[in-house]
Amino acid sequence: MTAIIRAESVWKIYGQGSPREVNAVKDVSIDIAQGEVTALGGPSGSGKTTILSLLGLLTKPTKGSVYLEERELSSLSEVYRTKVRRERIGFIFQAQYLIPQLTSVENVALPKLCTDMSRDDAENLAKERLTALGMENRLDFRVAELSGGEQQRVSIARSLMNSPDILIADEPSSSIDEALTKDLLATLRGMSEENGLTVIVASHDPTVLNWSDRIYHMQDGSLVE
Amino acid sequence: MGLRKHSNLVSYALGNVLKYRTRSLAIVTALILSTFLLGSAEFIREGVMTDLNASADEGPDLIVQKLWGGRQAPVPLEWKENLSAIHGVRLATPRVWGYIDVGGGGLLTVMGVNASEYGTIVGTTGTEIMEEGRFLNDTDRYRMVVGEGILDIMRASFAGVSVGIGSALSLIAQNGSLIEFEIIGVFSSNSRIYSNDLILTDLDSARQVLGLEGASCTDYALWAEYGEDLNSVAFRIDTQIADARVLTRDALSDAMLVTYGNRAGVVALLWVVLLMTVILLSFTVSTSGSDEARREVGLLKALGYDTVDVLEIRMFESLTLGMLGASLGVSSAIVFDFILGAPILSGYLLGWSFLLLNGGLPLAISAPTIFTLYVVAIVPLLVATVVPAWRNAITEPDVVLRGV
Numbered sequence: 001m002t003a004i005i006r007a008e009s010v011w012k013i014y015g016q017g018s019p020r021e022v023n024a025v026k027d028v029s030i031d032i033a034q035g036e037v038t039a040l041g042g043p044s045g046s047g048k049t050t051i052l053s054l055l056g057l058l059t060k061p062t063k064g065s066v067y068l069e070e071r072e073l074s075s076l077s078e079v080y081r082t083k084v085r086r087e088r089i090g091f092i093f094q095a096q097y098l099i100p101q102l103t104s105v106e107n108v109a110l111p112k113l114c115t116d117m118s119r120d121d122a123e124n125l126a127k128e129r130l131t132a133l134g135m136e137n138r139l140d141f142r143v144a145e146l147s148g149g150e151q152q153r154v155s156i157a158r159s160l161m162n163s164p165d166i167l168i169a170d171e172p173s174s175s176i177d178e179a180l181t182k183d184l185l186a187t188l189r190g191m192s193e194e195n196g197l198t199v200i201v202a203s204h205d206p207t208v209l210n211w212s213d214r215i216y217h218m219q220d221g222s223l224v225e
Numbered sequence: 226m227g228l229r230k231h232s233n234l235v236s237y238a239l240g241n242v243l244k245y246r247t248r249s250l251a252i253v254t255a256l257i258l259s260t261f262l263l264g265s266a267e268f269i270r271e272g273v274m275t276d277l278n279a280s281a282d283e284g285p286d287l288i289v290q291k292l293w294g295g296r297q298a299p300v301p302l303e304w305k306e307n308l309s310a311i312h313g314v315r316l317a318t319p320r321v322w323g324y325i326d327v328g329g330g331g332l333l334t335v336m337g338v339n340a341s342e343y344g345t346i347v348g349t350t351g352t353e354i355m356e357e358g359r360f361l362n363d364t365d366r367y368r369m370v371v372g373e374g375i376l377d378i379m380r381a382s383f384a385g386v387s388v389g390i391g392s393a394l395s396l397i398a399q400n401g402s403l404i405e406f407e408i409i410g411v412f413s414s415n416s417r418i419y420s421n422d423l424i425l426t427d428l429d430s431a432r433q434v435l436g437l438e439g440a441s442c443t444d445y446a447l448w449a450e451y452g453e454d455l456n457s458v459a460f461r462i463d464t465q466i467a468d469a470r471v472l473t474r475d476a477l478s479d480a481m482l483v484t485y486g487n488r489a490g491v492v493a494l495l496w497v498v499l500l501m502t503v504i505l506l507s508f509t510v511s512t513s514g515s516d517e518a519r520r521e522v523g524l525l526k527a528l529g530y531d532t533v534d535v536l537e538i539r540m541f542e543s544l545t546l547g548m549l550g551a552s553l554g555v556s557s558a559i560v561f562d563f564i565l566g567a568p569i570l571s572g573y574l575l576g577w578s579f580l581l582l583n584g585g586l587p588l589a590i591s592a593p594t595i596f597t598l599y600v601v602a603i604v605p606l607l608v609a610t611v612v613p614a615w616r617n618a619i620t621e622p623d624v625v626l627r628g629v
């Protein structure tokens with residue numbers, strides 16, 4: 001397999017040196033295969049979210065290295081890492097992080113406002129993304145007025161705005177029911193197969209885990225077999 | 226390059242201003258109040274300063290009084306020779322002056338001068354005798370030259386009666402008798418205080434009105450030789466005439482400003498308190514204090530916004546709120562001062578000296594003042610919002626993946 005992202009002996013220690021020091025991730029090495037769906041399983045608190053933060057360049061490892069296509073990224077400047085996030089990575093956050101006062105379209109267009117795409121073009125693209133997810137009747141609703149499943153789809157549409165080659169999803173099924181979860185998985189699978197999208201998903205939901213190409217289990221900050 | 230992005234960020238920022246309506250309204254309201262307060266006090270201060278400078282320009286270089294037992298006493302006319310003999314003194318001329326009550330709480334200054342001596346000075350300065358009238362001459366008795374503003378006030382209070390050159394005006398003397406004066410001249414002045422306040426007449430008539438003894442005067446007005454240093458002339462007078470108290474032009478303005486200065490301090494304090502409210506408000510509700518705003522920054526960063534993009538957004542938000550608040554504050558201060566005449570505030574700021582301003586408040590407005598008002602409204606707001614945003618923006622955005 002070709003690894004698109006690779007973590008090598010990464011550690012993440014929160015509050016290092018303080019009495020509340022936490023070894024959230026301990027000496028983890030992991031390869032994420034290009035174009036596959038990789039799942040991270042494990043109980044709550046085992047370090048799944050932390051691994052996603054490291055692979056998604058949202059935080060730097062305390063020790064160890066993260067490679068994107070063989071390029072070591074954890075030592076690079078924040079500006080460069082931000083550019084990689086902007087251009088290549090899509091995120092579906094566990095708590096979704098939609099801005100409740102904005103409409104679906106405005107939320108989805110957000111990642112493109114910090115680029116040279118005009119606002120109109122960004123909103124048109126956002127409409128396309130939302131329509132592809134069956135949200136064409138909710139375009140101008142404020143997200144506070146949407147159901148949980150609809151919010152989830154807005155969140156997915158936003159993660160696809162920059163046409164990422166890597167999609168990172170944290171507990172994507174936590175706020176939706178079984179049927180919607182299956183819908184979501186089918187969507188992600190479709191994109192993986194059509195566009196060679198690499199998906200990394202953290203979940204303790206067996207439905208999600210069983211559907212993936214490859215599963216890693218975490219326990220207490222380490223990978224277990 | 227990058228122009229579209231900036232316009233996107235600006236429109237996002239403007240959207241935020243509307244999105245957080247309560248917060249925006251609170252900040253703008255507080256800014257309006259603080260700018261209004263500072264602005265209306267500042268226009269009065271600038272007006273008073275301009276007026277004082279103008280009156281100092283028109284007034285004498287030095288004033289010499291006599292101190293007797295620590296109090297100001299009438300100055301004997303014999304001082305004239307001694308004063309004129311002092312090196313650097315061009316002219317020393319006696320003045321007899323005081324305030325007279327003209328009813329309704331109004332006071333006017335009556336000043337008796339030596340017509341020929343004073344006449345050489347008037348006209349060379351900002352004070353000018355207007356056409357058709359004339360200045361006093363040595364033989365005039367019970368004649369007066371008044372400021373333009375006084376005529377305006379008289380016209381306003383005796384509607385229908387024509388007042389001008391040749392009109393009679395009666396003053397109540399110290400001993401209760403009524404003395405009729407004829408107006409023979411009108412002067413215009415750059416100083417509103419002068420123009421609305423001053424009646425010039427001859428020395429004897431002034432003595433009679435104010436009840437002063439024959440061979441004395443209230444003080445001496447001195448003009449120095451050109452190029453003389455006023456302080457050294459003042460020093461020579463002080464050392465050569467034992468009972469003399471010498472006031473220089475600067476000391477005079479300072480004394481007039483003391484009352485104003487003390488009151489203005491309180492206004493400044495009030496303003497600081499208000500501005501602190503703005504800062505605290507914007508600090509807590511907009512950027513650092515609120516989790517909502519912090520999460521927004523984390524989200525934007527995670528989605529690929531650079532730190533400077535986030536700062537640009539916050540900056541435009543603050544600029545919009547600041548410009549809006551400052552503009553409305555400045556406008557309401559202009560309306561309050563220039564149209565409504567600054568009720569309450571003017572009386573408070575100017576205290577007793579306000580009573581002397583018969584023609585109303587001296588007000589002035591200038592580009593630097595307006596600029597300052599904007600700066601003091603906007604800069605603290607910018608600092609209070611951009612600095613915390615910057616601190617949030619440089620922290621790692623992984624908080625967004627955590628559900629807190």
Ligand SMILES: Nc1ncnc2c1ncn2[C@@H]1O[C@H](COP(=O)(O)OP(=O)(O)O)[C@@H](O)[C@H]1O
Nearest residue numbers: 014015022024043044045046047048049050051
């Ligand atoms: N910012 C932080 N500061 C301190 N401890 C943290 C922080 N973030 C996460 N942790 C701790 O790290 C451990 C792993 O957390 P996380 O990666 O969220 O696990 P999971 O996603 O598997 O539930 C937990 O014990 C959590 O309390």
Ligand SMILES: [Mg+2]
Nearest residue numbers: 048049050170
């Ligand atoms: Mg988690």
